[in-house]
Amino acid sequence: MCQLLGMNCNTPTDVTFSFTGFAQRGGNTDHHGDGWGIAFFEGGDCSESDRGLRHFVDHQSAFQSPVAELIRRYPIKSRNVVAHIRKATQGRVALENCHPFVRELWGRYWVFAHNGDLKDFNPRLHGSFRPVGTTDSERAFCWIMQELAKSHASVPSVDELTLTLRELATQISPHGTFNFLLSNGLALWAHASTSLYHVERRHPFTHATLSDEDLSVNFAEQAAPGDRVAVVVTAPLTTNEAWQAFAPGELRVFEGGVLRV
Numbered sequence: 001m002c003q004l005l006g007m008n009c010n011t012p013t014d015v016t017f018s019f020t021g022f023a024q025r026g027g028n029t030d031h032h033g034d035g036w037g038i039a040f041f042e043g044g045d046c047s048e049s050d051r052g053l054r055h056f057v058d059h060q061s062a063f064q065s066p067v068a069e070l071i072r073r074y075p076i077k078s079r080n081v082v083a084h085i086r087k088a089t090q091g092r093v094a095l096e097n098c099h100p101f102v103r104e105l106w107g108r109y110w111v112f113a114h115n116g117d118l119k120d121f122n123p124r125l126h127g128s129f130r131p132v133g134t135t136d137s138e139r140a141f142c143w144i145m146q147e148l149a150k151s152h153a154s155v156p157s158v159d160e161l162t163l164t165l166r167e168l169a170t171q172i173s174p175h176g177t178f179n180f181l182l183s184n185g186l187a188l189w190a191h192a193s194t195s196l197y198h199v200e201r202r203h204p205f206t207h208a209t210l211s212d213e214d215l216s217v218n219f220a221e222q223a224a225p226g227d228r229v230a231v232v233v234t235a236p237l238t239t240n241e242a243w244q245a246f247a248p249g250e251l252r253v254f255e256g257g258v259l260r261v
Contacts, residue, residue, distance in 0.1 A: 002099070002115040004196070005038075005083040006181040006232040008188035008254035012042075012077035013229055017217050020072050021210035021237045023062040025085055035098040036062035036085040038071060039111040040078040041185035050079055050185040053109045057098035061085075080183040084113035089136075096133035100181075101141050103129060105148060106155040108184050112141040115234055116177030116193065140178070144168050158187045158255055165189055166251045173249065181232065187255040190232045192246035197236050199243045200258060201229040208238045228257030 005022045007015050019038070037057035043050035054076060058065045062085045084099035100113040114137035121136055127149060129142035144165070151164050165182070169191045172178050179196050182189040190196060201208075203226070205219035223229075232254070236243040246252065253260045 003085045003234040004113055004115050004179060004181050004232070005081075005234075005237075006183070006188050006190060007078070007081040008183075008230045008232075008257055009079045010226075010228045010256040010258075011224075012079055013227070014075035014077050015040075015081045015083070016072060016075050017208070017210070017215070018231055018233075018237055019083060020215060021212040022083060022085070022233070023068050023072065024212035025062070034061070034086040034093045035059040035095075036065065036068060036083070037098045037100050037113075038081065038083040039100045039102065040076050041080040041109070041111075041183065042076075042078055043185070051108060053102065053111070053185075055100070055102055055111075057095055059093050059095050059098060080185055080188050082111045082113050082181045082183055082188070084115075089117040090134065092134070094133065097135050097138070099137060101138050103141070103145050105145055105184075108155065108186075110145060110182065110184050112144070113137075113181045114140060115179040118172065118175040118178065121172065121175040140172055140180075143172075144182075155184075158253060158260065161187075162189065162251065162253045162260075165191070169251055170249070179234065187253055187260075188230070188232065189251060189253050190246070191251045193248055195234055196232060196246040197234075197243040198230055198232045198246070198252065198254070198259070199236075199238075199241045201231070201241075202227070202257070207240070209240050210237060211239045212237070230254040230257050230259065
């Protein structure tokens with residue numbers, strides 16, 4: 001199936017190191033060669049200002065895509081990043097079927113990426129959220145956005161959103177594998193039904209070595225003592241960090257580079 005990568009930070013940070021290893025799984029170290037995408041929230045000096053979004057997708061494999069090469073070499077800094085490499089299960093290989101998908105709600109962009117395969121999930125979509133492509137993933141995203149809009153009159157708190165998303169995820173999960181990442185630029189939500197891991201990088205920072213690429217980095221040379229970074233991924237990206245596995249059915253939310261509990 002597909003692979004997910006998410007990053008949540010307390011200060012704008014580039015995802016170059018993690019994406020370099022992640023992109024190898026898009027046709028080199030793994031067989032996920034049916035397209036890829038990445039979205040970066042960007043803004044001003046506080047997280048409330050992170051309303052801008054850079055969104056890149058390509059139907060070529062991440063390993064061979066010139067756009068992916070640009071991302072590997074261009075250190076875009078963001079507090080919230082969602083990336084995806086695709087192994088098609090529903091929907092042809094095409095740009096409109098590449099994750100992450102983007103929609104607007106309450107004057108903010110929302111970004112969603114899914115790993116899995118949902119069977120017989122055909123909810124009634126009667127609002128303004130309709131799929132452009134033909135994937136089960138985009139259909140699920142549209143339904144989630146529709147239900148969020150019905151449940152809340154305006155953008156709720158992160159805790160309120162977490163409660164609603166947990167309830168919505170339990171309604172979709174019986175239809176199949178439903179690992180997903182969702183962000184609105186304020187927080188990063190991650191739900192696992194099978195495989196998902198996260199790691200938190202904070203002071204004192206150490207070396208990390210990629211598992212899919214011969215590359216290491218000393219974060220102590222790049223990060224300030226107060227920096228905090230949380231990375232979520234389908235399978236651990238590095239060989240020497242303490243990745244924490246999600247439990248099946250678990251929804252975790254990250255804000256300011258740390259797991260909210």
